[in-house]
Amino acid sequence: MKLPAPVRALLYPLSVCHGWIVAARLALYRSGRLKQRRLKGAVISVGNLTVGGTGKTPMVLWLAEKFVAEGKRVAILSRGYRGTGETSDEIAMLRRRLGDRVAFGVGADRYAEGRRIEELAPVDVFLLDDGFQHLRLARNVDVLMLDGSRKLKTEALLPAGMLREPISSCARADILVVTRKTEREAVEAADAHGHAIFYAQTRLLGFRLIGAEGVPKYVSEMGDGPFFAFCGIGNADAFFADLRRWHVPVAGTMAFRDHHKYGAGDLERLRDAALGCGAQGFVTTEKDEQNLRDAGALNTPVYVAVIDFVLSSESEFTALLERLLTARGVHGVSDGAAA
Secondary structure, three states: OOOOHHHHHHHHHHHHHHHHHHHHHHHHHHHOOOOOEOOOOEEEEEEEOEOOOOOHHHHHHHHHHHHHHOOOOEEEEEOOOOOEOOEOHHHHHHHHHHHHHEEEEEOOOHHHHHHHHHHHOOOOEEEEEOOOOOOOEOOOEEEEEEEOOOOHHHOOEOOOOOEOOOHHHHHHOOEEEEEOOOOOOOOHHHHHOOOOEEEEEEEEEEEEEOOOOOOOEOHHHHOOOOEEEEEOOOOHHHHHHHHHHOOOOEEEEEEOOOOOOOOHHHHHHHHHHHHHOOOOOEEEEHHHHOOOOOHHHHOOOEEEEEEEEEEOOHHHHHHHHHHHHHHOOOOOOOOOOOO
């Protein structure tokens, strides 16, 4: 959510300080005064420059599925933001989709989690979720996600804006993946980046009742609707736009903060809003499913949108990733052999 202009003006001096801190930290790592720690397996970081959703989790899922299909042992390392114990909504969603085909390490010290997993069995590929700013762990490839629907050049750094780092930090990435691309001709980060830029969209696989297993249903199998859409993700407007693109009849929407955990008061608000607009059910995201523990209290069916990731020029992306890994001395990932 964009802050009002007066609030942004008051916070701008703090954004300047934030920029100084970011620059100083990067300089310390570049000079070697702050040391990176390295795991035995290849590390591919997936991150972004902003707070809020850019498609990091679908990208991690896509990469995990790719490497697992090639017979690699894969581990996902995540801080587990706003989670409890050794999980979070995003980790729970990934576990549901990937099962025991992938190892998970969740915690602030991702190097320690990686070492713990490596002590159990060798790992071919570590996927570092939300890792662009986690410089303590060395990585072989940096994949940076950008939301193509947002004009980053007009954004300030935190806390006045949504940028974690200046847009010039795109130059530090190896691969840019732009999601939700609008009609703008050029990607704003292109002038800060020398590598190929790829584009991605979410694709609807179908809808399933919350908590249910089995093959997702088509929109036409959910009934005539209309439905009330709600979510607590980084870019709620993108989800609502996707529903329109998928021709889901939506009577109303409600957005919550990212990683929101739904309480009794939230459910009452949702019930009243859905009743007021004549909705016959609800639609939400797989991530929200993990934070909605009492869906039955909504008194009408709750459907979860099951999606995957469609990457443009997939073969070129894969070839570039393999070239980068090979050039950086990583063996057994790109050539099909186990590490």
